[in-house]
Amino acid sequence: MVEKDVTVKNRAGIHARPAGMIVTLANKFTSQIFIEKEDDKINAKSIMGLITLGVLCNTTIKLSAVGVDEVAAVEALAKLIDNRFEE
Amino acid sequence: MPKSFTVLDLLDLDLKDHNALNLTCKAGRKGLSKVITQPDINRPGLALSGFFDDFNPNRPQLFGNGETAYLRKLSEHSSWESIEEIFGRGIPCCIFTNSYLPEERFLHLAETHQVPVLLSDLNSSDFTVRIIRTLADVFAPQRTIHGVFVEVSGVGVLLLGDSGVGKSEAALELIERGHRLVCDDAVDIRCVSGNTLLGKPVNPTLGHHLEVRGIGIINVAQLFGVAAIQFQKEIEMIIELETWDQNKEYERLGTKDQSAAILGVSLPSMKIPVKPGRNIAILIETAVMNHRLKKMGFHSAQEFNQNVIQWLESENARTVYLRKTQENQFL
Numbered sequence: 001m002v003e004k005d006v007t008v009k010n011r012a013g014i015h016a017r018p019a020g021m022i023v024t025l026a027n028k029f030t031s032q033i034f035i036e037k038e039d040d041k042i043n044a045k046s047i048m049g050l051i052t053l054g055v056l057c058n059t060t061i062k063l064s065a066v067g068v069d070e071v072a073a074v075e076a077l078a079k080l081i082d083n084r085f086e087e
Numbered sequence: 088m089p090k091s092f093t094v095l096d097l098l099d100l101d102l103k104d105h106n107a108l109n110l111t112c113k114a115g116r117k118g119l120s121k122v123i124t125q126p127d128i129n130r131p132g133l134a135l136s137g138f139f140d141d142f143n144p145n146r147p148q149l150f151g152n153g154e155t156a157y158l159r160k161l162s163e164h165s166s167w168e169s170i171e172e173i174f175g176r177g178i179p180c181c182i183f184t185n186s187y188l189p190e191e192r193f194l195h196l197a198e199t200h201q202v203p204v205l206l207s208d209l210n211s212s213d214f215t216v217r218i219i220r221t222l223a224d225v226f227a228p229q230r231t232i233h234g235v236f237v238e239v240s241g242v243g244v245l246l247l248g249d250s251g252v253g254k255s256e257a258a259l260e261l262i263e264r265g266h267r268l269v270c271d272d273a274v275d276i277r278c279v280s281g282n283t284l285l286g287k288p289v290n291p292t293l294g295h296h297l298e299v300r301g302i303g304i305i306n307v308a309q310l311f312g313v314a315a316i317q318f319q320k321e322i323e324m325i326i327e328l329e330t331w332d333q334n335k336e337y338e339r340l341g342t343k344d345q346s347a348a349i350l351g352v353s354l355p356s357m358k359i360p361v362k363p364g365r366n367i368a369i370l371i372e373t374a375v376m377n378h379r380l381k382k383m384g385f386h387s388a389q390e391f392n393q394n395v396i397q398w399l400e401s402e403n404a405r406t407v408y409l410r411k412t413q414e415n416q417f418l
Contacts, residue, residue, distance in 0.1 A: 016304070027251070040273075040289070043233040045250035047298045048272035052290045 002070045007060045010084040014055040018085040023047045025080055031067025092225055094180045094203050095119040100221065108217055110205045114194040118201035121179040123147060126222035128215065137169045144176035150183045151211030162190045174200035184211045227277040228350050236269040236286045237261050239375040243286060243320035248328035253361055255297050260368035267317040268307050271297045278350040287319040324355045324378055326371055331362035341388040
């Protein structure tokens, strides 16, 4: 299992569009990928779960993945979030 | 349980009708960030009279008729030591029922000690029942689970399975067939009174939406009407959807009941393999009906097995009988 903490920096937080981007990217990997905010842990491949997590600007979330491509998955997602979803 | 439940959270709870606590804050607003750590309340009668052994300062202090009458006595004699002592113990808040507004001096003391004073128009017994129920709910073990929660013929069914296996699509078809959606994707599960699991949307305002591949996010309440949604429901069974695996053995008879545990509560569960041509909604409906039959004491698979055994026995007896009569004829 690979884990990484990332801070969401885009102003609006994870709303529908960023959530869509995360889910699309997550679905390219076969690993199980999770996103954790405080006590809530959701599947990164599910868009409604991600939106209802309610991630605001400057919130730190924990990415984790289990599977064959876990390292690449976490790296790719962290990069997407770090780049502020290309906003 | 939430990370910390403050007095402000208690005031902010959106409780309706017979659950409403009708609380308003009259003094000590600075203390609204105080944390309530126990799902219980305390009647501070003994403490007011100066007896502090086993006094529990972690609970909200409830002032009913008896306590307020005693407070009036204390204020007549202007002896405020015990009240100062109560405030000094770090209690989260004082709650007065019957809308009783305490004396100025009391409010002033609360202000200096930064203890919120809350008023409710309910009587003490109603208020106690409601707040205990509310706090039990707040402090109940909680988990968020990835799945779709639907009500099928009155039974709460939690659909689990990997992302993309078709949970949302199955839910959509169930809604179309007159069943209800509780929530999609993230289900907030609470264990109440140790044996009941309640499921509801993590976020009530975003709850009744479904994400369907190819269509996007749809609002179920708007599309199918308010009859297609449900706000909270007891979870009674778990159905796990998984992609059909050629090499895997699936349940064929159903004589043995499977179960799975969430938050320590065991629930009947089953695995339904998904492949093109299998109508999952109808399978789920059938599974639920079968579950209801079982609860009524009729177990289809076991009943069938019993009948088979009985029939085989009677056939057996028949052949033995026939053989005997044949043998007799030849003698």
